Amino acid sequence: MNDLPSAEQIFAGLPDVLLIIDEHHKIAKVNPVAESFVGQSARHLIGTHIAEQIQFQDNRLVKALVDRDANLAARRVPVSVKGREAGLVNFDIHAVPTDQRWRIVSIAPLPAGGPVVEKLSGEQDQFSVRAPDILGHEIKNPLAAIKGAAQLLDRSLDEEQRSLTNMIKVEVERIASLLDRMQSLSTKQPAKVQAVNVHSLIDRARQAIETAYNGDLKISDRFDPSLPEVLVDPDAMMQVLTNLLSNAVDATRNMDCRDIQVITRYSFGAAFSVHGSDQMVRLPVEIIVKDNGPGVSKELEQEIFSPFVSTKTDGQGLGLALVRKLMNDMNGRVRYERAGDAKDTQFILFLPVAG
Template identity: 85%
Template sequence: MTDLPSAEQIFAGLPDALLIIDEHHQIAKVNPVAESFLGQSARHLIGAHVSDHIQFHDDRLVKALVDKDANMAARRIPISLKGRDAGLVNFDIHTVPADQRWRIVSIAPLPAGGPIAEKPSSEQEPFSVRAPDILGHEIKNPLAAIKGAAQLLDRSLAEDQRPLTHMIKGEVERIAKLLDRMQSLSTKQPANVEAVNIHSLIDRARQSIVTAYGGDIEIKDRFDPSLPEVLVDPDAMMQVLTNLLSNAVDATKDIETSSIEVTTRYSFGASLSVHGSEQMFRLPVEIIIKDNGPGVPKELEQEIFSPFVSTKREGQGLGLALVRKLMSDMNGRVRYERAGDAKDTQFILFLPVAKQG
């Protein structure tokens, strides 16, 4: 039997330009195609900052190069090499699953003659507005009107009906804060964490989802009542929970006997390593959101937390990317896996415990 090629041989033989960059955004390894495309030998490239050699005209891609948490794919975008226009490329940047301190950059040059993406002129650049900024502006205005209408309606309702208007106002405020976060999706920002009873947040998220779907769904729970308080941002955590519960409802809507279950438990083994040191951050509280839907296709399992990757026909692929970012901002983690005999899907949230007393 012929020996299989080594990982080194495979890396060297791939047709795209490949760069491995470290947590300081410095080039650690390149393949021969990358040497040819960048016009530099590996000896000159290794140790250099990646943005010294590669530049984009799109601010989101510029930030992705120097954001260690960014996972992004872009197609037919203009690229410059050390300030020199190098045409259009397909570009991918992803963390290495086995060790997220490392990322792989893949660049596939496209032949000339195809559609050309317009490069903004220097006069346009100061006035350019990113899509999330426009989205935030256009949504916040009607949100303010909805909140105002709920406040007026609240005055004329009976006492037993006012919880519904309170829910509307609370959800409007939460969505407004979410929009602020979406406008900086590609950046790491500290969360406003506080000690919270996680079960109260799960109950709020469940009530919101059940109400949104007309009350005809059931979300079961298996709570550990002895759990300590967790250290999270309540608004961010609500968004994480509602995103995952909404996904579970969508995944099971065509199943005759659907099942959605939320489990909480304390685990002594979960911990988070801090890059650049030997410090370990313990994440002992787990929330498991499980459903019996079809799950994520095998070919997408490694990419589901990347922006613009979606299993829904009408999805935009931002929900799970946002979940991952919000959990990271709160020093937590999220994981997807098949449960038990692989018939069920589950997302597991790992959270830190608030300091006691």
């Protein structure tokens, strides 16, 4: 056991820039890669404000550095070090699971040429087709090794030191989950659509969510019983509905009187353009998932369906991106909007009629 690396050695040996910052946003610890990236020794960096050393052009990332509740990941973003441009990086900031006062900033500099990706048209341009698969293959094996090493270290550490190995294991599992969801976004298989009674899918999704709360949660509905069958992939549609209902539950978690509704209706005027042409397609069946939570901030409204954008402190920002992709795969659409007097928010799904 004495030959195993210590938690300190593992931290020092990780290949990305790592900085631990305290509740006042000051740097408390750095690894050697961070010293090299910033161009200063740990002795000079510790105690300085993180924003003095690292700067971003994107205001969301600037705010994340000084927001104690921010858990955020961003990919291929420009960064500056002490005002000097340092190229593109993958950036991650999140709280230490065992002690929310501390946060870890992770920065992975990218090669100047960037990864090889396959470009898609229209709304799919932002999704890399090849990169997630390459990442999944090349990263999951070393992740498993890191987790295994942390489990071995557990046996020789005291309780205080074990919190560090627990953090390593939790973060390894989080990264593996993130890779799985990124790979879901890159899937190019066509949706297996069929004629479906949408109300039956809604009922299944609602029951799954309500069951998890042992009767303490009620999702109400206002259904149009005359709706025709829709043309969707049942499994994909279930995932869309479950994601949206789960988001509504999270958004109303602190409400004294939470109100979550699912509404269906037929809209004769709903038509959308087809990417790359002047053709219009009618999507007359609408499903509305509505809640009385605080909604999305104005700053994020235009980016809510983009990958890695999240309003949750522990969110990865892939749920709504996946919802949009699945809807597009089924030739449907999704829209976010404020409802009525702007006290409620709603996501509207637009679906094609079968036949």
